[in-house]
Amino acid sequence: MNAFVRSDQAAPEDGIKAGEVMLRVENVSLAFGGVRAITDVSFDILKGEIRAIIGPNGAGKTSMLNVINGFYHPQEGEIWFRGVKRSNMKPHQIAHQGIARTFQNIALFKGMSTLDNIMTGRLTMMRRNMLWQALWTGPAEAEEIRHREFVERIIDFLEIQHIRKMPVGRLPYGLQKRVELGRALAAEPQLLLLDEPMAGMNLEEKEDMSRFILDVNSQFGTTIALIEHDMSVVMDLSDRVVVLDYGKKIGDGTPDEVCRDQTVIDAYLGVSHD
């Protein structure tokens, strides 16, 4: 499969090398009123790795991603991204820094086609102001076509050419998940956050999705944080795993280490999960 090379519009790399810390979560605590969703959690994500976040239902995994992309602001703790401590930023500013994500419950733009949905992933890189847009012919059109070419490569990569012009609302669940991945990839993120990308999929769809995730990681060097319940998928895909339970970190290490850890085994046996 032919990769799409990073385009020059992507967020700058900042000279971090593979294996160095891309994102560090330090002593983060998050509460909603009385509910403590995350308690004093620290871990890091290295550039180029696939980092899984696992844990039973309600463990605080999604909340963790929401903290990382700025949707929730933790009461305590710090986020360091590419060596810089992050101040309180809005989610759209964080998107511009090069963090993209998919959602546990698909969050596509239902009124738009597959193509338009993935094109929205390029919005952060489009520059032409309203006057050029109004005129269309000229710079705005050239910009549109340049990004369209990039998006078409993503469409080819994800093998969704046949649904390019279809409104996403009409697509089956598995394809919607794929389009959502496409939208995140279109942003050429440094760090890609995937919230249960395979939930509700059949075996074949899961295998496709696993292949896409591995290809994204190996071909474009995208760092990935992945929430997943299916342990076999986690074992296959991830380099390192963080385990959360009731908002606390109870394990951190390679998939093998984590699986042998008694606290992790207890947490999983004690609580039902899907």
Place this chain on the structure above:
Amino acid sequence: MFYRETGEFKTSYKADQATFPIRFEFFVFWTVVVLAFAVVPFFINDYWEKAVFIPFFVYALGAIGLNILTGYCGQVSLGTGGFMAVGAYACYKLMTGLDIYIPMGFDDTGTMAYHTILLPPLNIVWCVLLGGVITAIVGMLFGLPSLRIKGFYLAVATLAAQFFLVWLFNKVPYFYNYSATGQITATETTLFGFAITGPNAAPVATYLFCLSFLFLFAWIARNLVRGRIGRSWMAIRDMDIAAEIIGVNPLMTKLSAFAVSSFYIGMAGALFFAVWHGAAEPTEAFSINQSFLVLFMIIIGGLGSIVGSLIGAAFMVLLPVLFKNIFVGAFGWPTDLSEYLQLMLVGALIIVFLIAEPHGIAALWRTTKEKLRMWPFPH
């Protein structure tokens, strides 16, 4: 028979993104344009101008404006009438020579001293365009709450704008140049030597003037909605949280929708006052009924469609004309009966469209197209 999408392959992304990718639609469109610009002007008379064409052009601009805000960006507004009033009054001030007073402090006698700037009366083109710009600024101000409030509550906030603006233009004599009646009356303006406003304006001149505005700005609207800005608007409409997480700035995006929308509505208001009616006073001309009328246009024509805005405007402008000519003219029914019938029909249509096809007549046409494309094979 002629309608075929299959068999027309696009060889470039440019061709694929064209407004009328299907040759048939392309020809229909340009035929209509040529007819409108080169044929109708020779036949137009006072009745067709004032009852059909100018109202259509004015409301089409207004409907495009509201559709950008509501259909594309998902922000409901009931302030259309008020924003049309802003455009109309701005146009009036500019065509009569705008007077600006800058307070310079108190003089010896204790009265406020002003520095006065008097602009000369502007050309009608500038009056309409700047009327739009001023409305855009006002629209952005009233759009600020949209960052915090949504849906029904935003609709109520825009309703407040509607009533406030009408009240303002009634209460502050500055806006109607202290005229005794409280009305504003369009002065005579010309373009290339032809009167566009005032009693001497010929139907062909006003027709071409308004048509040109609509043609230009419908094309611009189409360009805006298919590119970066349009996608940001639709992203906010479809799921604002996801939009923000992919990098769309909600405040800027909503405000830009309010600005562009109000710009169109302001121009519509300016044309409504200056070219169509020639005079206006706020309570009747720019009442809440105008807001609803334009809203009905985009619901019937199609939310989130530029063509739908045109269809909706044509529909709502032509309907009363048809009813009048058929029921009152041909059948001799009383006028009020015909009007009630018309209201009931519009009401029923709104309900049907809201329930069955929120994307209006434009979507019905799209579905028909999909069927036609396959014809005569069902699948």
